[in-house]
Amino acid sequence: xxxxxxxxxxxxxxxxxxxxxxxxxxxxxxxxxxxxxxxxxxxxxxxxxxxxxxxxxxxxxxxxxxxxxxxxxxxxxxxxxxxxxxxxxxxxxxxxxxxxxxxxxxxxxxxxxxxxxxxxxxxxxxxxxxxxxxxxxxxxxxxxxxxxxxxxxxxxxxxxxxxxxxxxxxxxxxxxxxxxxxxxxxxxxxxxxxxxxxxxxxxxxxxxxxxxxxxxxxxxxxxxxxxxxxxxxxxxxxxxxxxxxxxxxxxxxxxxxxxxxxxxxxxxxxxxxxxxxxxxxxxxxxxxxxxxxxxxxxxxxxxxxxxxxxxxxxxxxxxxxxxxxxxx
Numbered sequence: 001x002x003x004x005x006x007x008x009x010x011x012x013x014x015x016x017x018x019x020x021x022x023x024x025x026x027x028x029x030x031x032x033x034x035x036x037x038x039x040x041x042x043x044x045x046x047x048x049x050x051x052x053x054x055x056x057x058x059x060x061x062x063x064x065x066x067x068x069x070x071x072x073x074x075x076x077x078x079x080x081x082x083x084x085x086x087x088x089x090x091x092x093x094x095x096x097x098x099x100x101x102x103x104x105x106x107x108x109x110x111x112x113x114x115x116x117x118x119x120x121x122x123x124x125x126x127x128x129x130x131x132x133x134x135x136x137x138x139x140x141x142x143x144x145x146x147x148x149x150x151x152x153x154x155x156x157x158x159x160x161x162x163x164x165x166x167x168x169x170x171x172x173x174x175x176x177x178x179x180x181x182x183x184x185x186x187x188x189x190x191x192x193x194x195x196x197x198x199x200x201x202x203x204x205x206x207x208x209x210x211x212x213x214x215x216x217x218x219x220x221x222x223x224x225x226x227x228x229x230x231x232x233x234x235x236x237x238x239x240x241x242x243x244x245x246x247x248x249x250x251x252x253x254x255x256x257x258x259x260x261x262x263x264x265x266x267x268x269x270x271x272x273x274x275x276x277x278x279x280x281x282x283x284x285x286x287x288x289x290x291x292x293x294x295x296x297x298x299x300x301x302x303x304x305x306x307x308x309x310x311x312x313x314x315x316x317x318x319x320x321x322x323x324x325x326x327x328x
Contacts, residue, residue, distance in 0.1 A: 022114045024046075024108070024114050026041075026042055026118035027043075029118060030118060030121070031120075031121050032100070032122050032123070033096065033123055035095060036095075036096055036203075037094040037096065038093050038120060040057075040093070040118055040120075042090070042116055046110055052086065052109065055068075055086065055107075055108050056108075057084065057091045057104065057105070059100075059103070059104055062075070064104070065091065067084055080094075089106060093120075100120060101119075101122045102120060103117055103118070104118055123153070123156075123201045123203050125201075125204035126153040126155060126205055126206045127151065128151055128152045129151035129197070129206035129208045130149075130150050130151065131149055131196075131208035131209065132148045133145070138187050139215050140188055140189050140214050141187075143214075144186060144187070145185075146181060146183045147182045147184075147197075148180060148181040149181065149197035150180070151199040153204070155199045155201060156202065157200045157201070158178075158180055161197075162196070163194055167182065167195070172188070187212075189214045194209055194211050195209065195212060197209075197210075216244055217241060217243030217282075217284050217289070218243035218282035219241065219242040219291065220241065221291045222239070223237055223240075223279075223294075224238045225238060225298075227297055227298060227299065228300075228301060229300050229301070230301055231271065231272070231301070232269050232271075233300075234266075235267040236265070236267075237265040237266075237278055237298070238263060239263045239293060243284050245284065249280050249281065250281045251281075263280075265278065270300045275299050275300045278297075279292055280292070280293045
């Protein structure tokens with residue numbers, strides 16, 4: 001009784017290997033692009049020492065390719081679109097269309113039957129990406145900036161970057177429900193910079209960039225330069241302001257407008273008449289704001305500047321002389 005049982009067990013084990021077959025391992029799915037090619041290749045192809053009798057690729061119930069050592073048959077729907085590697089049994093499918101999406105199965109018959117399957121998802125590649133920003137000039141705390149990312153193809157994700165860091169939502173940074181646009185309400189100077197949008201799907205991506213400039217100021221207007229100078233000296237006063245765009249400047253001397261319209265006020269050769277109060281006004285033509293500096297007092301002293309009479313002293317002396325003359 002033992003011999004027939006052992007023989008039965010041996011035949012049963014052979015049937016597991018031959019009748020049930022070996023499983024060919026594939027990725028769960030492949031991603032392909034319309035018009036391009038894809039290769040389905042098993043991770044564990046049958047050993048090359050096993051001569052194949054039949055290779056059969058199918059798409060659902062539809063045959064794609066059947067190959068024997070004698071011939072290869074390809075249905076008309078796949079003519080000039082498929083090839084097979086008889087060593088690895090990998091199938092190349094070319095000129096993909098959306099109708100190619102679905103499940104593919106490979107069956108290889110040698111002295112053992114090998115089977116495996118995978119699936120294909122077909123995408124239209126991303127193209128014509130554009131990043132559209134506001135058309136008007138942006139002013140800090142007054143303007144709203146909206147940036148929209150557009151493109152063609154099957155877009156599965158949208159990524160936003162500002163100055164090489166992810167752009168995250170905040171109280172003033174608001175993303176649309178489809179993540180295609182960003183609104184900044186209101187804008188601040190910190191919102192200036194380079195914005196980057198990437199439209200992506202598993203087979204392609206496109207990136208576009210846009211620079212935002214937030215205009216503000218002028219602020220922190222001040223004059224730098226000497227407060228004292230000797231007669232005949234060359235004196236330069238400089239006006240500085242924090243402003244985007246750069247501010248333009250005008251100057252007043254003792255409350256009277258001058259013809260100087262640059263950041264630098266130059267006195268080539270000082271006289272006592274140059275003593276007094278200097279003020280510069282910074283103007284931003286975009287924000288339409290004017291801001292005055294604090295007054296800068298310049299005192300021109302007689303001689304080498306080491307003890308000459310000041311303007312006020314001279315005025316007192318002149319008045320005294322006039323009074324004396326009147327008395328005489």
